[in-house]
Amino acid sequence: MRGNVFIIGLGLIGGSVALAIKQHHRDVRIIGYDVNQKNVQLAKMLGIIDEDCDVLEEAASKADLIIISVPVIETERIMRTLSSMDLKQGVIITDVGSTKQGISDTAKCLTNKGICFIGGHPMAGSHKSGPGAAKARLFENAFYLLTPNEETDIEKIEQLKSWLEGTQANFLVVTPEEHDRLTGVISHFPHIIAAGLVQQAKNYNIENSLVSRLAAGGFRDITRIASSSPVMWRDISIQNKTVLLDLMDDWLKEMERVKSVLIQDDAESILGFFKSAKEFRDELPVHAKGAIPAFYDLYIDVPDYPGIISEITGYFAQEGISITNIRILETREEEIYGVLVVSFQTDYDRSKAEKCIKHRTNYGTFIA
Numbered sequence: 604m605r606g607n608v609f610i611i612g613l614g615l616i617g618g619s620v621a622l623a624i625k626q627h628h629r630d631v632r633i634i635g636y637d638v639n640q641k642n643v644q645l646a647k648m649l650g651i652i653d654e655d656c657d658v659l660e661e662a663a664s665k666a667d668l669i670i671i672s673v674p675v676i677e678t679e680r681i682m683r684t685l686s687s688m689d690l691k692q693g694v695i696i697t698d699v700g701s702t703k704q705g706i707s708d709t710a711k712c713l714t715n716k717g718i719c720f721i722g723g724h725p726m727a728g729s730h731k732s733g734p735g736a737a738k739a740r741l742f743e744n745a746f747y748l749l750t751p752n753e754e755t756d757i758e759k760i761e762q763l764k765s766w767l768e769g770t771q772a773n774f775l776v777v778t779p780e781e782h783d784r785l786t787g788v789i790s791h792f793p794h795i796i797a798a799g800l801v802q803q804a805k806n807y808n809i810e811n812s813l814v815s816r817l818a819a820g821g822f823r824d825i826t827r828i829a830s831s832s833p834v835m836w837r838d839i840s841i842q843n844k845t846v847l848l849d850l851m852d853d854w855l856k857e858m859e860r861v862k863s864v865l866i867q868d869d870a871e872s873i874l875g876f877f878k879s880a881k882e883f884r885d886e887l888p889v890h891a892k893g894a895i896p897a898f899y900d901l902y903i904d905v906p907d908y909p910g911i912i913s914e915i916t917g918y919f920a921q922e923g924i925s926i927t928n929i930r931i932l933e934t935r936e937e938e939i940y941g942v943l944v945v946s947f948q949t950d951y952d953r954s955k956a957e958k959c960i961k962h963r964t965n966y967g968t969f970i971a
């Protein structure tokens with residue numbers, strides 16, 4: 604595709620979408636705007652945008668696609684501002700916000716004027732913020748939810764998907780209401796719990812500073828997301844308040860039940876609580892960007908000498924094979940050989956890697 608893409612908000616998500624579009628549509632010009640000048644400079648330095656702009660209207664008026672990627676309350680303010688501007692005929696406006704009902708209601712200020720707005724939400728991210736954390740492949744294989752309204756032209760939805768093809772995400776159309784309920788359950792409410800657990804540890808840490816020193820893998824895994832942008836999560840919580848309050852009531856009831864079975868030493872019910880959670884979690888679909896990440900491991904029998912890891916990663920780098928993790932299993936057989944376990948994001952990458960090792964070395968390989 605050709606034309607001008609205008610990204611408003613050059614953070615983690617705006618930056619990642621810009622990179623994905625740039626990689627796929629070479630003739631597109633990406634113009635960026637952000638209230639934080641440091642993020643504008645960094646986005647330029649990292650090649651995320653081709654040009655920046657000081658005045659919103661200047662870039663908005665020549666854009667074929669406008670992507671709003673700022674915290675959700677600010678998104679609505681920007682939508683209202685755009686609705687009073689002179690925009691290009693046929694422009695599509697979309698957003699990447701984590702909530703959809705409020706944004707969809709506000710979209711009427713645009714659609715009433717014949718301007719196409721299609722809500723969007725790429726369902727992948729990170730606890731990191733800003734353009735420095737942006738990655739072209741952030742959304743690869745992730746779901747990308749779209750919330751057009753009944754009047755949205757199907758052709759426009761297809762056009763938006765084409766613009767966003769470089770994300771390599773799986774598009775799924777849902778209603779804004781369904782969206783906010785689903786994301787409330789699997790993203791927004793868990794975030795409140797993660798932040799709550801950290802607050803609790805913070806309070807106990809005043810009593811005994813060993814708390815923060817002892818916090819290990821489990822605590823880290825369950826609270827990673829509490830390091831995300833507080834502004835982003837303030838806006839999400841306010842926008843999805845009704846769903847969150849419902850979920851909070853259900854949660855409190857469930858905690859009351861767990862409390863009562865603990866008081867009664869009801870071992871059977873305590874076991875049942877953990878068992879049913881384990882069963883559901885273990886059955887969640889395994890995919891690279893889902894709750895249960897897929898790991899494609901390749902075991903390589905390697906001689907135990909310094910530099911072996913860089914030798915292997917060097918071969919992969921030369922053949923453009925990306926790895927997601929590398930670890931060494933304990934050495935065995937009189938410490939002559941060690942086993943490197945290299946993880947890949949896809950089965951395809953792992954097969955390529957196996958062929959590469961067979962072709963370049965005489966080391967044994969194994970797939971579990």
Ligand SMILES: NC(=O)c1ccc[n+]([C@@H]2O[C@H](COP(=O)([O-])OP(=O)(O)OC[C@H]3O[C@@H](n4cnc5c(N)ncnc54)[C@H](O)[C@@H]3O)[C@@H](O)[C@H]2O)c1
Binds near residue numbers: 638675
């Ligand atoms: N972080 C995630 O995991 C994730 C995932 C999917 C969707 N989202 C959604 O994407 C949006 C952006 O989140 P992010 O993670 O990229 O945050 P971020 O903090 O990395 O980036 C937000 C950017 O918006 C800029 N900004 C704020 N107000 C602005 C305004 N009025 N005009 C121009 N720029 C403005 C900030 O300076 C910042 O550079 C949010 O709506 C969030 O809900 C986030």
Ligand SMILES: O=C(O)C(=O)C[C@]1(C(=O)O)C=C[C@@H](O)C=C1
Binds near residue numbers: 701727730731
């Ligand atoms: O992986 C993370 O750090 C995220 O928090 C990503 C996450 C999520 O909850 O899954 C956070 C908010 C977004 O709206 C979408 C994705």
